[in-house]
Amino acid sequence: MTPIITAFEASPDEGQGLARDMPVRWAFEEVGQAYDVRLVSFAAMKEAAHRARQPFGQIPTYEEDGLVLFESGAIVLHIANRRPGLLPENADARARAIAWMFSALSSVEPVVVEREIAFFTERDKPWYAERVPMIEARIRARLGELSRYLGDAEWLDGAFGAGDLMMVTVLRRLSDTDLLEAFSNLAAYVARGEARPAFRRAFEAQHRVFLAASGKA
Amino acid sequence: MTPIITAFEASPDEGQGLARDMPVRWAFEEVGQAYDVRLVSFAAMKEAAHRARQPFGQIPTYEEDGLVLFESGAIVLHIANRRPGLLPENADARARAIAWMFSALSSVEPVVVEREIAFFTERDKPWYAERVPMIEARIRARLGELSRYLGDAEWLDGAFGAGDLMMVTVLRRLSDTDLLEAFSNLAAYVARGEARPAFRRAFEAQHRVFLAASGKA
Known part of the structure; x- marks a missing residue:
């Protein structure tokens, strides 16, 4: 089926x-x-x-x-x-690719999505203007860590895999912001993902x- | 090793x-x-x-x-x-147990952790007292959905497994609140997890x- x-x-x-x-x-x-x-x-x-x-x-x-x-x-x-x-044959490499999937969803996505939650639920609140920079600082900190790890590598761990698929998916949520601009290797990483047929x-x-x-x- | x-x-x-x-x-x-x-x-x-x-x-x-x-x-x-x-032999049951792991970490934990982030980063802000009930309402909504799904079952999908381990782990973050009290089946579920040797x-x-x-x- x-x-x-x-x-x-x-x-x-x-x-x-x-x-x-x-x-x-x-x-x-x-x-x-x-x-x-x-x-x-x-x-x-x-x-x-x-x-x-x-x-x-x-x-x-x-x-x-x-x-x-x-x-x-x-x-x-x-x-x-x-x-x-989407996953390597080698058992260790496979476990690492799966770790990056969890990382995208557990360590990066919640930080990124907080900005969207604030927009949808608090944009009419008096504190919104002060909270957004706090949220964006957390996003930048997390992106900085990811950027340092990626360095000039093409993908997170060797060949493109399920971990990259999830990480690019999460980072694309920032496409309508300028938050990725300070991390040119991450912007290029997202673009490489989006360029895949x-x-x-x-x-x-x-x-x-x-x-x-x-x-x- | x-x-x-x-x-x-x-x-x-x-x-x-x-x-x-x-x-x-x-x-x-x-x-x-x-x-x-x-x-x-x-x-x-x-x-x-x-x-x-x-x-x-x-x-x-x-x-x-x-x-x-x-x-x-x-x-x-x-x-x-x-x-x-921690995972069933049956391939379908195994996939479902893994889905509950992702669910605990992607759908439940971020909602729960938002309360802790607010405490650590905003408890001295003038808006904190108004934001906490908004966050807790989201936690209650998510707990309500999980509670309805669990019903009177012992574990999320048959025997105890990795999905339950992660879900109980996430729900335990609410132990110092009264948020679980309204969902007696979830409180009992957490207690069952904690009672395991x-x-x-x-x-x-x-x-x-x-x-x-x-x-x-």
Whole structure:
């Protein structure tokens, strides 16, 4: 059976590929696995049928032959475990690539997403203007550490892999800011990720959903 | 070679088992794997030698036969992949257990940790008193979703596994609050985790480090 994932019927990111179906689509493209997409509305996401697959009422989910998964990181890892292309054969290198996946989601993403949470929930508060620089200082500190580690390497640990896929995905959330500008190696790293043919195919696929939803296709 | 992990020489949690070496110690105990611990000071954590192992200058790290890993989630998964006890044999059940690990770290922990970040960085700010209830409302919403999913089940997906280990670890960060009280099934779930002999052994091991550091042992 072709795996089926869920994605936003109308993504709040307006087709920028920042929703969490993007890393899953990208992973499918990297390993050459066909997939189907079921689009869900915001209302449907919060209903019991979807919550049975995703307890937190979010996308994406993954279904194949009776297996139901959620969490983009877990789905990308599952895809990477089933087909070659995203994880090295060598067991140690494989463990390190998986460590970078966790790192992207646990050590970098929460720092980055705090800025978005503040915007969505506090931008009308009197303290917002003072809080944003505090949040951005934490983002810069984390980016500085990542930048020093990456140095002039092309990818985080040898060849491109699932860890890079997740890290580039997380860093792309800063695309509409100038926060990456001070770290030219990270900006170039993100650009290398976005230039991959598999990324382009995934991006176009999710962008077509936005165009259709907005009546532009 | 016996794996070596790093842990705080003087944990800021004062031996409550809330530092990130705790889930790794717990995983070792669940699978019956002996391990060594190298304690690091706050100063040493930020030095180049440690950052070569952990780019963000944090604990824990994991070293064994030339393999160096970081990220508690990745280390727990590595331990679980090497020895039976934390992941089911069945491939689908295994993928679901891993999904719960990602869920604990990506969907629950950032919401929970936001409260701690606010305390450490904003408790002297005029807006702190108004922000805390906003943060706690988000924590309650997430706990409510998890509570509805868990229902009256003992663990998240069948037998106790790596997903439960990470989820209980994350929920324990709320131990000093009353936020779990409204969700009696989650409070009982955490208590079941803490009652496991492997948890107790891990807890005692990290607590002895605190006692020694504070001159109480």
